[in-house]
Amino acid sequence: MKKVLGIFIMLLFACTSRDKNEIPTLSVDLHSSDVSFEDLFSKIEIIPLETSDSCLLVDVEKIVHVDSLLYVFDSRRPALYVFDEKGAFVRQISRWGDGPGDHLLISDFMVDKNQQTIGLLSPNGYMGIYDLCGKFIRQDVLPAKPNYYAVASLSPDRWVFWSCVREDEDGITVVGKDSLNTVSGFGRNNRILDMGSLNPFYEYHDNVYFATAYQNTVYKLTEKGLYPVYCWDFGKDGINDEMLQKYRLIEKV
Template structure:
C-alpha cells in the first residue's frame, strides 16, 4: 500500500506542474468552458422534480438567532445549520421548529477552542474541527459530546468522511508536523495516516491565501476535490484512491499561468484589475450533472456539465424554474447540493423586501407552489428573523 501511495503521489505531483498548460493531459476528461457563450438565466424545470419542494421557515428564538450560515445539512427529520458567527450548530426539526444547539466553545471537558476550520455532519454525528487542538470533536444531534479524534500530526482547512472511520483532510497549500501535503488520509480504525501529493516550500509561500467557496463535493461514495490555482479536479474514492479526474479548460479570460502560480495575493489583485477568471471556485455534483462555479470581476457563472453526454449543458449566471414562475436560484454561497437535493436559504432581509413589494416582482405559474412560497415568506416578520430554507430535487 505504501509503494502504491508513493507512486500515485509522484504522478499527481508531476501532473500538477503541467496543469496550466494549453492542452489538457490526455487521460483526463476535459470540460471546455467558454464564458462568451453564457446566458443570463437557464430554465432547469426539466432537470428537477417539479412536484417536489420544501419551503421551510426556521423558527426564531432568543437563544437561536442565526448570524451567518456557513453550511447546512438535511439529515432524516433534522435540519442542521453551521452558524459561523455563533461558532456552532443549530438543530431544527424538518418542519423548521427549533430542536437544540451544539455550541460548546471553551477549554473544558467536551468543549472545543477557537478558531474553527470546518464542521462536517454525518447521518448521526456532528464533527467540529478546531485546528489548534490537533483534534476533531464529535457530538450527537442532541449536543452530547462523544469523543475526540486525534489528527496524528496532520492538518486540514477542510475535511470529509464517508464511514466515520477514515477522515480525509484537505490541506490546501498548508504545512503540518508530517510535512506539506495536499491531502492527509487519517484511518482511525487502523491507526495510520497516508499523506498524498507533497508540496514544495515555494508553493507553500506563494499560493497560501487563495481561498475557494468550497474544496470538494460528495456524491455516491466519491469526492471531487478542488485545489486552488489548479485547473484539474481530483477524485477521492472510499477506498482512498486519489487521481486526477477532470480538466477545466477555461478558454476565455483565464488568468495567465505565470501569474496564477505566483504570489496568491498578487494574482487575486491582477485578476480583479484585468477581469480574469481565477479558476473554479466551487463544485457540486448530482447523479447526472457537475456544476462548476467561477467568475470574473463582474459576473458569476454556473457551468453545468452533463456527465452522461460528456458535454456542457449550459453556462449561465442564474437558474430559473419556469414551471413554478420566474423563480431564480443560484449555486453560490447560499446553497449546497447533497444527494441530488439543492438546499438553499433565503435571508430574512430578502423575504422582507418581497413582502414590502407585495411580491410585485414575482410571477407565478403554479398556484400550489405560489401559496406555499408566499406562506413561508410571510412568516418572516423582521430582518433579524432566521432564514427560509428551500429544497428541490434533481431528477436522476
C-alpha cells in the same frame, strides 16, 4: 450554490458515454443568462429557518442535509445548529467555551453516517465527537499538522482532512477512525492558491471529491490519492497558467 451545481454536473457526466481515459471538459460561458433554475431542477423550495435567541445565525458557512435534518454550521458563533425540514429549530451541538464538548474555534463539521456520529473539527488539531442527539462522546487528537480546515468521511474506517500547508507538505491526510494514525498523505500545492477555498471537499453518492479555488480540475478522493474526473473551461474568463504563476509569486514577495 457551488455544491448544487457540482451535483448537477456529475449527474450530467454520469449519463454521457466517454472514453475511460478521457477527462471530460465542461465549457462554461460566464456571460450567458439563458439558463434558469427551472431548466436545471424539477423542484425548488425555500425553507425559512426558525429565528430565536437559541438559534440566532450570524454567518452560515455550511449546510448538510441528512435523514430529514438540516445541519447548519455558523462559523462566527461558532456552533452547529440542527433544524428539521420545515425549518424548526431542533438543537444546538457544542457551545463556545473550554469545557468538555465545548469549542473555542471550529473550522468544519461532518456527519458520519457509518458511525452515526457528528464531528466538529478544530483547526488546532482535534475533533469533538458527538452522537446524533448532540451528546458529547469524546475528543480525538489528530496527527500533528500546522492546521486543519476541512474534514469528510472517506469510508467506514477512514476520515480525510485538508490543511493549508507549505508546498513541500501533504495538504490532504487520510486518518484511521479508530487508530487516529495517518494512513496516507498527498495533495501538494501552493498554499496561496489553496487559501482561496478553505473547504475543498464535496460529498456525492458516498464519494468525496476535491477541488481548489484557482484550478479547474475536480478530483475524486481515495485513500491512495487524487484522481481527476472532470475539468472546467471558462474560456477567456478563466484563470490560465500565467495567472497562476503570478499568484504563486505572492508568497515570495
